[in-house]
Amino acid sequence: MNDDSDSIARVPADDSRPWVVSGVTGYMGGHLATYLLDQGIPVRAMARTPEKLEGVRWPERWPHCEVVRGDVLDPDSLVGKFDGVRVAFYLIHAMCAGKNYMQLEIDGARNFAQAAAAGGVERVFYIGGLVPDGADTQHIVARKRIGDTLREGSVPVTEIRAGIIVGPGSAAFEVMRDAIFHLPFLVSPPYVDRVSPPIALENMCKYAMELAVMPEAAGEIFDAAGPDVMSYADQMRIIAEVGGVKPRKILRIPFLTERMAAVFLPLVSAVPSSIAGALIEGMRQNFTADDTRIRELVPQRLLSYREATEAVYEEERNQPVYTRWVDGGFVFRGMNHHSAYYGKQATGNYWTKASPEAVWKIMTRIGGENRYFYLNILWTIREWIDWLVGGRGRRRFRRDPEVIELGDEIDSWEVIAMEPGERFTLRFGMKAPGDGVLEFAAIPDGEGTRIHATATWHPAGTWGLLYWHAMYLPHLVLFNGLTRSIGERAERLEAENQQHA
Known part of the structure; x- marks a missing residue:
């Protein structure tokens, strides 16, 4: 204004x-x-x-x-x-x-x-x-x-x-x-x-x-x-x-x-x-x-x-640059006025005794040949469906297998927001009736870390809303399992580091 x-x-x-x-x-x-x-x-x-x-x-x-x-x-x-x-x-x-x-x-x-x-x-x-x-x-x-x-x-x-x-x-x-x-x-x-x-x-x-x-x-x-x-x-x-x-x-x-x-x-x-x-x-x-x-x-x-x-x-x-998802954020709607202002969300979370640093190292390895840590068969099926309708879902790519930066492409995703060491946001790149993001966060919680994975979907009309409702329960199962797998891997990483210390 x-x-x-x-x-x-x-x-x-x-x-x-x-x-x-x-x-x-x-x-x-x-x-x-x-x-x-x-x-x-x-x-x-x-x-x-x-x-x-x-x-x-x-x-x-x-x-x-x-x-x-x-x-x-x-x-x-x-x-x-x-x-x-x-x-x-x-x-x-x-x-x-x-x-x-x-x-x-x-x-x-x-x-x-x-x-x-x-x-x-x-x-x-x-x-x-x-x-x-x-x-x-x-x-x-x-x-x-x-x-x-x-x-x-x-x-x-x-x-x-x-x-x-x-x-x-x-x-x-x-x-x-x-x-x-x-x-x-x-x-x-x-x-x-x-x-x-x-x-x-x-x-x-x-x-x-x-x-x-x-x-x-x-x-x-x-x-x-x-x-x-x-x-x-x-x-x-x-x-x-x-x-x-x-x-x-x-x-x-x-x-x-x-x-x-x-x-x-x-x-x-x-x-x-x-x-x-x-x-x-x-x-x-x-x-x-x-x-x-x-x-x-x-x-x-x-x-x-x-x-x-x-x-x-x-x-x-003309919205400002955001470091994480906010309601109505234009960049999180794919810079697309046709995608709804208000987003629908599904979240998975898991508490681990691992440190935020260890969790960050694991969750930033997502994608590429590292895959997605949990129920990879579901990710693969969705990638094939996207490829069959002309999308780039089967593209597996990471600039670096362990480090991500703002603007990186990870398979069909793009890193569009980041607070290093704490959270990053991926923009959904497959074909679908709307625009969405997937945000990961590692939040210190007591003597451990609370891991969050939140999918936000900005539907484009009726088909976008039906798509979201069809995917809601699978998302809950997937993201709870995904965050648990990240936490377990972070704990193993810390245990290995302690053994080599």
């Missing part, structure tokens, strides 16, 4: 207090945190599983970033996280928890508000959803209840309500992108002609940053919107045009309900089905926004929907 010196001028330069951004492993939290960091604002990035941020290396890129662990459903984990904080952003949802997530949403917001008050925070900030008159879907009601719960606390709350926030990783945007990229035509409920006012991610981040420190915004609720009020059908048409594919015809089926449509989503989109289903349910109503007040307080040029969509593709192409 662009630097905005006019905006940052509104934030006092002599105020070094950090801003807490929660939910930073999610879509809005992650993007807002990096936007604030780009403006020079100290950020305390809070996540339930901060290990997920290790690959993006925020503290290395921005010295004014601090990553902390905090779970809003565990009040004890929030103690001390808000001390000395100026603004705290609540950007968390519990839709992945299943159908009955409403109470989790309320509990999390209440715990957050109480912890913010205990820490002396000046402002709590929440980005929720537009609430049409008569809204009764759980997703929309939950967004409203979160804001209401935060306002029950003693810290003043500023809330922005918005429709679709257009950016890479937006669940609503990715559902539409997955559908138009991989289906010859779309079958939809009539709700596809309902309208909403989508807003560009960059515009939303600017609104949030500026309103967070405006005294007149304390205790207020604002609607935010882009310049276009569009149907979902028109949004999908623009996604197709910008993405270089032919816009899809949409068959509107009157008796097709949003619940029926949600059943088929897991065969079309890699977006978690619980989230996608909630979003589909919310399509029943038209969304409107009165953004007069927010535009008066924070004047800016609002990007059109087409410009916002173009910005998605541009941001993906």
Whole structure:
């Protein structure tokens, strides 16, 4: 996103207090945190599983970033996280928890508000959803209840309500992108002609940053919107045009309900089905926004929907270099917009008493004439299948039998990321409907090492999703056996070295 010196001028330069951004492993939290960091604002990035941020290396890129662990459903984990904080952003949802997530949403917001008050925070900030008159879907009601719960606390709350926030990783945007990229035509409920006012991610981040420190915004609720009020059908048409594919015809089926449509989503989109289903349910109503007040307080040029969509593709192409897999990383999707933003994963792990150094020596020998340490017959069968369909699966090659470097080719794989001595990532090179990576890690664990092998698959449409589901159980068996074999070999290597010492 662009630097905005006019905006940052509104934030006092002599105020070094950090801003807490929660939910930073999610879509809005992650993007807002990096936007604030780009403006020079100290950020305390809070996540339930901060290990997920290790690959993006925020503290290395921005010295004014601090990553902390905090779970809003565990009040004890929030103690001390808000001390000395100026603004705290609540950007968390519990839709992945299943159908009955409403109470989790309320509990999390209440715990957050109480912890913010205990820490002396000046402002709590929440980005929720537009609430049409008569809204009764759980997703929309939950967004409203979160804001209401935060306002029950003693810290003043500023809330922005918005429709679709257009950016890479937006669940609503990715559902539409997955559908138009991989289906010859779309079958939809009539709700596809309902309208909403989508807003560009960059515009939303600017609104949030500026309103967070405006005294007149304390205790207020604002609607935010882009310049276009569009149907979902028109949004999908623009996604197709910008993405270089032919816009899809949409068959509107009157008796097709949003619940029926949600059943088929897991065969079309890699977006978690619980989230996608909630979003589909919310399509029943038209969304409107009165953004007069927010535009008066924070004047800016609002990007059109087409410009916002173009910005998605541009941001993906200009992503930084990652040393390990991260969700949505363009290089891990084969630099291919048609491969889903969200990845499916299968992991095997094994603990060994061998040292990380010994494990590293073994696992970096994978491939070539060394083969794959476990059930090589399965690897061979997959290589032959790839060769029969015109791939390079039967190619066995390593530049060096024991040492790997970034950019090395190993059989049909390529080393695309590495943290020497700890982990490396291989890009899948066989023919398949999607793009994937296989990441190995040797993590010190007590008096030994925890070995991880994680396959991440970014499917390209229905065939890509079916391919993943067909391979999921074999992957679990294979990777658990593979990591065990690596550990056993590392133990033998250390024993041999001790004998020769």
